[in-house]
Amino acid sequence: MKSRSATDTGEPALTTDAREALEGAGISRRDFLKGSGALIVTFSVAPRVAGAPAQPSPLVLGAARDRVDSWIAVTEDGRVTAYTGKSELGQGLFTAQMQLIAEELVVPISRVTLVQCDTAITPDQGTTSGSQSHPENFNHSNLAQAAATAREALFRLASARLGLPVDQLTARDGTISATTDPARRVGYGELVGGRKFDIPLDERATRRPRSAWTVLGTSVPRAEIPAMVTGQFEFVHTVRVPGMLHGQVIRPPEVGAKLTGVDEGSVRGMAGLVKVVVKKDFVGVVAEKPWQAIQVARRLKTTWTSGVGLPDQAGIAEYLRKQESRDSLVVDSKDVDATITGAAAEVKATYFYPYQVHGSMGTSCAVADVQRDRATIWSATQATHPLRHTVAAVLGLPPENVRVIFRLGSGCYGVNGADTVSYDAALLSQAVGKPVRVQLLRKDEMAWENFGIAYVVDQRVGLDAEGNILAWDYEAWTPTLGGRPGYRTPGNVITGSLVGFEPEEFTPLTPAPEPTGRLRNRSNAAPPYVAGCVGGQCGGTGIVKSERVLTHTVRSPFWTGSLRSPARLQNTFAHECFMDELAARAKADPVAYRLRHLSDPRLREALAAVAKAANWDSRPSPRTDGRRTGIAAGRGVACVLYEGENGYSAMVAEVEVDQDTGATTVKRMVVSIDCGPISNPNGLKNQVEGGALQGASRALLEEMTWDDTKVTSIDWRTLKTWSLASAVPAIESVLIDRPDAEANGAGETSITVAAAAIANAIFDATGVRLRQAPFTPERVKAALAARPVT
Amino acid sequence: MSAISLTVNGRSYTVDVDPATPLLYVLSDELQLRGPKFGCGLAQCGACTVIVRGQAIRSCVTPVRTVAGADITTVEGLGTIDHPHPLQRAFIEEQAAQCGFCLNGVILNAKAFLDRNPKATDEQIERAMAGVLCRCFANVRMLRAIKRYAREMGA
Numbered sequence: 001m002k003s004r005s006a007t008d009t010g011e012p013a014l015t016t017d018a019r020e021a022l023e024g025a026g027i028s029r030r031d032f033l034k035g036s037g038a039l040i041v042t043f044s045v046a047p048r049v050a051g052a053p054a055q056p057s058p059l060v061l062g063a064a065r066d067r068v069d070s071w072i073a074v075t076e077d078g079r080v081t082a083y084t085g086k087s088e089l090g091q092g093l094f095t096a097q098m099q100l101i102a103e104e105l106v107v108p109i110s111r112v113t114l115v116q117c118d119t120a121i122t123p124d125q126g127t128t129s130g131s132q133s134h135p136e137n138f139n140h141s142n143l144a145q146a147a148a149t150a151r152e153a154l155f156r157l158a159s160a161r162l163g164l165p166v167d168q169l170t171a172r173d174g175t176i177s178a179t180t181d182p183a184r185r186v187g188y189g190e191l192v193g194g195r196k197f198d199i200p201l202d203e204r205a206t207r208r209p210r211s212a213w214t215v216l217g218t219s220v221p222r223a224e225i226p227a228m229v230t231g232q233f234e235f236v237h238t239v240r241v242p243g244m245l246h247g248q249v250i251r252p253p254e255v256g257a258k259l260t261g262v263d264e265g266s267v268r269g270m271a272g273l274v275k276v277v278v279k280k281d282f283v284g285v286v287a288e289k290p291w292q293a294i295q296v297a298r299r300l301k302t303t304w305t306s307g308v309g310l311p312d313q314a315g316i317a318e319y320l321r322k323q324e325s326r327d328s329l330v331v332d333s334k335d336v337d338a339t340i341t342g343a344a345a346e347v348k349a350t351y352f353y354p355y356q357v358h359g360s361m362g363t364s365c366a367v368a369d370v371q372r373d374r375a376t377i378w379s380a381t382q383a384t385h386p387l388r389h390t391v392a393a394v395l396g397l398p399p400e401n402v403r404v405i406f407r408l409g410s411g412c413y414g415v416n417g418a419d420t421v422s423y424d425a426a427l428l429s430q431a432v433g434k435p436v437r438v439q440l441l442r443k444d445e446m447a448w449e450n451f452g453i454a455y456v457v458d459q460r461v462g463l464d465a466e467g468n469i470l471a472w473d474y475e476a477w478t479p480t481l482g483g484r485p486g487y488r489t490p491g492n493v494i495t496g497s498l499v500g501f502e503p504e505e506f507t508p509l510t511p512a513p514e515p516t517g518r519l520r521n522r523s524n525a526a527p528p529y530v531a532g533c534v535g536g537q538c539g540g541t542g543i544v545k546s547e548r549v550l551t552h553t554v555r556s557p558f559w560t561g562s563l564r565s566p567a568r569l570q571n572t573f574a575h576e577c578f579m580d581e582l583a584a585r586a587k588a589d590p591v592a593y594r595l596r597h598l599s600d601p602r603l604r605e606a607l608a609a610v611a612k613a614a615n616w617d618s619r620p621s622p623r624t625d626g627r628r629t630g631i632a633a634g635r636g637v638a639c640v641l642y643e644g645e646n647g648y649s650a651m652v653a654e655v656e657v658d659q660d661t662g663a664t665t666v667k668r669m670v671v672s673i674d675c676g677p678i679s680n681p682n683g684l685k686n687q688v689e690g691g692a693l694q695g696a697s698r699a700l701l702e703e704m705t706w707d708d709t710k711v712t713s714i715d716w717r718t719l720k721t722w723s724l725a726s727a728v729p730a731i732e733s734v735l736i737d738r739p740d741a742e743a744n745g746a747g748e749t750s751i752t753v754a755a756a757a758i759a760n761a762i763f764d765a766t767g768v769r770l771r772q773a774p775f776t777p778e779r780v781k782a783a784l785a786a787r788p789v790t
Numbered sequence: 791m792s793a794i795s796l797t798v799n800g801r802s803y804t805v806d807v808d809p810a811t812p813l814l815y816v817l818s819d820e821l822q823l824r825g826p827k828f829g830c831g832l833a834q835c836g837a838c839t840v841i842v843r844g845q846a847i848r849s850c851v852t853p854v855r856t857v858a859g860a861d862i863t864t865v866e867g868l869g870t871i872d873h874p875h876p877l878q879r880a881f882i883e884e885q886a887a888q889c890g891f892c893l894n895g896v897i898l899n900a901k902a903f904l905d906r907n908p909k910a911t912d913e914q915i916e917r918a919m920a921g922v923l924c925r926c927f928a929n930v931r932m933l934r935a936i937k938r939y940a941r942e943m944g945a
């Protein structure tokens with residue numbers, strides 16, 4: 001959005017002071033405190049030992065997070081500029097953060113400027129991911145607390161200026177006045193305009209109460225959309241730097257292949273060719289124009305060793321079980337085997353969730369301008385500040401000489417190619433000494449991304465005579481290789497690995513260490529129905545006290561990384577489908593059966609609210625009309641407390657299954673969500689809707705595929721997904737507002753429950769239990785054909 | 791390389807490029823337009839859509855020489871931030887976007903279809919969006935925006 005976050009020159013919109021200050025500082029090593037600009041940017045002055053690896057010092061390199069001036073500036077005309085380390089990813093966070101600032105500082109949103117994620121200007125807040133932005137910036141730290149501190153400071157200044165105690169003052173539209181005499185007033189600009197606050201974040205500063213909110217908590221339209229629909233918005237893909245060249249990469253033909261030769265003669269004389277760049281196993285080309293770069297990359301002859309060979313896709317679940325593993329226990333009450341042995345019945349089932357693909361709409365893109373000893377990278381990374389350190393490592397520069405500027409890419413949903421393409425652009429720019437833009441080809445994006453992880457889950461319970469759960473035993477296998485590069489591991493993504501960096505080390509560990517401290521259920525490995533007792537405290541959402549949750553992490557043959565609701569979605573699929581099987585076995589209504597085993601009041605309420613809104617047909621599953629042909633309709637339910645502590649959601653899905661073709665149509669999804677106080681209701685709905693549909697597309701269609709040497713799902717023919725012509729369900733969201741609760745995440749909760757709710761609806765409709773996603777027509781048809789004749 | 795004349799959003803340009811270059815690269819690199827996007831380069835996603843002779847075409851696979859002299863409309867040619875086209879306004883009103891990367895293709899496909907079929911039913915509109923992807927799955931809102939525009943146009 002031109003007017004608020006970016007200009008044609010690629011610079012963020014800054015106050016005049018901030019701009020001058022920044023130009024004065026460049027990306028030099030000097031501590032930068034000059035001018036009257038209300039921001040402090042400190043750079044590390046610690047000398048580096050020659051040859052020593054870059055030491056990650058995130059809090060030294062970024063703006064100091066404990067100073068108000070790192071977050072908030074007020075200009076002479078009373079405008080407010082805020083600086084955030086959490087970025088827009090299409091989830092609406094930019095606008096929500098503008099609302100937060102407008103609310104806390106009591107200024108109209110039109111007078112707020114927000115600068116997001118630029119290592120030279122904004123505080124280091126690590127990665128924008130895992131639904132952590134709402135909790136981190138909307139509670140009692142960081143951006144929200146800086147804003148509250150700034151408001152209280154303005155009140156103190158106004159109190160001195162107007163000679164009235166703070167409690168007789170009122171703020172409105174950037175002005176503070178005497179409550180009883182509005183003519184006695186002073187504007188923010190007069191109080192601090194252009195100067196620093198020069199105070200630390202005050203943890204006692206109070207947020208404006210929910211009851212007073214006029215901007216936060218309302219459906220302010222997204223700031224970017226007008227520019228987006230008119231083709232004016234600057235994505236990372238449309239960043240233009242003067243003199244910019246264009247690059248392409250040549251990835252190995254097989255997984256694990258090593259480069260043996262590059263025949264530069266094969267492209268000599270081609271139009272526009274600037275350079276062929278080779279560094280270890282990394283091969284790229286630079287040309288004057290984008291199409292020329294693609295032509296050269298296609299023509300360039302390279303030779304490689306054969307790859308390492310891949311396990312048979314049909315047998316991947318068994319393969320994962322056989323690998324050396326790193327084991328972890330979330331809970332272990334030590335009595336699970338005994339309880340199950342003594343139970344009236346034992347029930348077991350195994351679930352499988354496949355590797356899946358981020359498949360961003362636009363392939364990943366970055367622009368890099370690397371000069372002799374410094375670099376600027378425009379990147380859509382979720383980790384602007386961390387990327388600075390790993391780009392520095394890849395280029396062999398000190399991190400303080402690297403500036404990373406965030407620009408929105410296409411929706412990434414996790415570790416798509418945004419980091420790796422930043423390295424691609426940086427390496428190519430360094431090789432030619434000119435700015436280079438790289439946008440990956442579709443096959444290069446999809447064959448080499450960090451895929452969403454597969455999961456094999458063995459579930460086992462002991463039941464009493466009424467079918468109530470006495471003990472729950474969970475054991476899972478899941479693969480890992482690489483992931484987010486973080487501050488120090490460029491080898492976690494393909495390009496870093498090609499130039500010789502190692503991925504994060506995998507160390508097998510058996511047996512798992514005992515769980516200590518408190519329940520940590522970030523992967524939702526512990527089902528909602530267990531008590532989650534660790535260290536004498538029960539932090540789970542359920543009542544089952546005999547509990548064991550054991551995960552074996554194994555080496556993956558493919559790159560892996562976070563994909564919207566990583567592990568949580570896969571585990572919730574296994575938990576919520578298994579719970580449905582148990583309810584059916586007990587001939588109990590699936591909602592009622594869940595409520596029997598849940599203790600957490602908010603999760604119970606999310607479940608009850610969705611059942612009510614969906615007009616839930618209370619009865620056991622499956623529906624028993626006994627027809628084995630034609631269309632069968634059914635409804636299913638699922639619920640979760642995301643990450644064990646970060647937002648509640650429950651979903652009812654209604655489906656129709658064509659029993660002759662196996663095709664499943666999701667007709668309706670009703671989703672409840674409780675993520676604490678709601679910052680922007682319409683924005684929240686948008687997230688809930690998109691998550692539910694993405695979850696449904698992943699559950700019904702999407703699966704990454706491979707042959708014996710390489711990934712084969714490399715475009716939109718080989719990876720199926722819904723288009724805008726697909727029959728998508730109607731979605732209704734039930735927003736549960738919790739004004740007094742902590743802010744939780746909202747971007748990944750509805751997707752977490754989708755696969756289970758759909759599988760349960762298919763079961764309700766047909767009596768067929770699908771324990772493997774995606775629920776393709778072939779798979780459903782095969783399962784239908786295997787139904788016993790009754 | 792050869793000089794090729796194009797009319798884009800009513801303005802004339804002459805570019806000096808390899809005539810086999812797909813139109814997309816000419817629009818986004820030579821003319822520095824921000825609307826048309828590279829999504830797949832394979833005519834599979836719609837991100838690169840532009841309107842030529844009333845048809846929505848996929849500029850990622852359209853050699854520039856085949857549209858020399860033709861009138862080309864990109865999403866920038868419909869309306870501006872201050873004066874959006876009614877279809878663009880419908881997207882703003884419905885808040886029909888997440889990352890927004892697909893919007894170019896979604897809007898131009900709908901525009902070209904409704905220009906030729908102003909009385910289209912909801913089902914016809916949906917069918918016309920085949921092969922247009924939104925990986926953020928803002929489908930529901932986008933279809934609502936398109937249908938809203940179709941209704942406004944008909945009214």
Ligand code: FES
Nearest residue numbers: 829830831836850
């Ligand atoms: S980029 Fe042209 S259809 Fe995908």
Ligand code: FES
Nearest residue numbers: 888889890924926
């Ligand atoms: S809004 Fe992100 S791809 Fe459509």
